[in-house]
Amino acid sequence: MSMDRREFLKAAGLSAVAGLGAKGAFDLFMPGDVDASEHEGHSEHGEGHGGMAEAGPKVRLAMAIDVLQLKDHSKVDKIRAACDNAHNIPHWDSKDDEIKWIWEDEYEHVFPDSHNEYLADEVRELPFLLMCNHCDDPPCARVCPVEATFKRPDGIVAQDYHRCIGCRFCMAACPYGSRSFNWFDPRIPLKAEGRKLNPRFPTRMRGVVEKCNFCVERLAEGKKPACVEACPDVMIYGNLADPNSKIRKVLRERVSLRRKLELGTKPSVFYLV
Amino acid sequence: MYDTGKVITGLVIFVGIFTFAFWYTAGTAAPRPEPKLDTPEIQKMAKKQCVEDTQFMITTHMQLLNKLRDQALRDGNRWYVNSKGEKVWISLQNTCLKCHSNKKDFCDKCHNYAGVDPYCWDCHIDPNRSEL
Numbered sequence: 001m002s003m004d005r006r007e008f009l010k011a012a013g014l015s016a017v018a019g020l021g022a023k024g025a026f027d028l029f030m031p032g033d034v035d036a037s038e039h040e041g042h043s044e045h046g047e048g049h050g051g052m053a054e055a056g057p058k059v060r061l062a063m064a065i066d067v068l069q070l071k072d073h074s075k076v077d078k079i080r081a082a083c084d085n086a087h088n089i090p091h092w093d094s095k096d097d098e099i100k101w102i103w104e105d106e107y108e109h110v111f112p113d114s115h116n117e118y119l120a121d122e123v124r125e126l127p128f129l130l131m132c133n134h135c136d137d138p139p140c141a142r143v144c145p146v147e148a149t150f151k152r153p154d155g156i157v158a159q160d161y162h163r164c165i166g167c168r169f170c171m172a173a174c175p176y177g178s179r180s181f182n183w184f185d186p187r188i189p190l191k192a193e194g195r196k197l198n199p200r201f202p203t204r205m206r207g208v209v210e211k212c213n214f215c216v217e218r219l220a221e222g223k224k225p226a227c228v229e230a231c232p233d234v235m236i237y238g239n240l241a242d243p244n245s246k247i248r249k250v251l252r253e254r255v256s257l258r259r260k261l262e263l264g265t266k267p268s269v270f271y272l273v
Numbered sequence: 274m275y276d277t278g279k280v281i282t283g284l285v286i287f288v289g290i291f292t293f294a295f296w297y298t299a300g301t302a303a304p305r306p307e308p309k310l311d312t313p314e315i316q317k318m319a320k321k322q323c324v325e326d327t328q329f330m331i332t333t334h335m336q337l338l339n340k341l342r343d344q345a346l347r348d349g350n351r352w353y354v355n356s357k358g359e360k361v362w363i364s365l366q367n368t369c370l371k372c373h374s375n376k377k378d379f380c381d382k383c384h385n386y387a388g389v390d391p392y393c394w395d396c397h398i399d400p401n402r403s404e405l
Contacts, residue, residue, distance in 0.1 A: 152349055153349075154349075158346070158347075160346055160347060162346070197398060200400065201366075205396050216349075220349070
């Protein structure tokens with residue numbers, strides 16, 4: 001087939017118009033994936049409190065804390081001591097170096113979004129026990145670049161110290177301040193205090209982030225978490241996915257609060273008031 | 274050749290200094306380490322056998338420990354089924370060191386000899402000593 005210059009230019013021009021038009025049509029009718037990773041993340045974390053009734057996981061561990069009972073401050077000390085001893089948690093003098101697994105604060109700081117100046121004195125002065133919320137959609141796990149922190153199928157947000165590189169992204173991501181960084185060797189204060197260590201649990205090393213692990217090592221052995229064992233009337237743990245569990249029963253009967261719900265992390269620590 | 278005497282003397286001194294590490298320590302080679310297995314737990318056992326064959330444990334314990342660590346911690350499965358089908362609870366401090374309660378005469382013996390410094394002990398503690 002022969003083609004002169006004039007015909008060639010006509011065909012080329014038409015093809016160009018058709019090509020541009022086709023691209024526009026494609027974009028219009030078949031929009032591409034916006035951000036694959038984001039969608040993936042959601043489907044992965046989609047299970048949990050939301051659709052729990054039918055399709056959710058079989059086990060979803062959670063903690064309910066009966067804060068009204070903490071008026072007796074000796075219980076706070078008892079619970080914190082049980083956790084410290086179970087996990088060889090060091091005590092630093094400076095607040096900057098503090099390692100926190102379970103600690104206390106007042107209502108105003110725990111629920112800054114629902115502070116109310118006419119709040120009952122009784123609640124205002126209560127010590128609230130704070131710990132890792134073991135969120136359903138944990139922001140700490142999402143930002144960890146090495147997957148050192150991850151959500152287990154039973155809902156516990158676990159931390160693998162072998163993998164942690166100490167970048168502290170998770171500390172920035174956690175809206176509850178539940179994570180602490182080992183700026184120094186945690187064995188220094190443990191040694192200085194002359195503490196008797198729990199031989200069944202390791203210490204940590206300098207340069208890793210740590211937090212409450214829901215006593216995953218004790219649950220594996222069929223024991224209760226250390227805080228629950230210390231004060232079973234204050235700390236109530238159980239399986240949210242089981243409607244007959246102790247925690248579901250207490251949540252049905254009592255008014256409960258959760259921290260910073262508006263952030264959508266779906267925390268699993270409930271405060272009974 | 275000019276300055277033969279000086280050059281040869283210089284060479285001899287150089288070779289002497291260069292090989293200093295070899296001839297200075299000659300004949301003082303550290304004896305092959307013999308990790309001790311005479312702990313009370315091991316004495317009690319009818320068949321003195323670790324979770325796998327001794328030869329396998331000597332050559333591959335590091336890979337096995339690595340694998341079991343991930344299995345226990347990341348998959349939450351704390352039972353190791355060994356090649357004989359026996360179930361073993363995975364825990365460095367509570368299983369391995371229960372039998373090998375002599376870390377100094379067992380783990381450290383070979384590790385020191387081979388000049389390796391595994392970071393296990395940065396966090397894990399020897400459960401048989403209550404202080405650090």
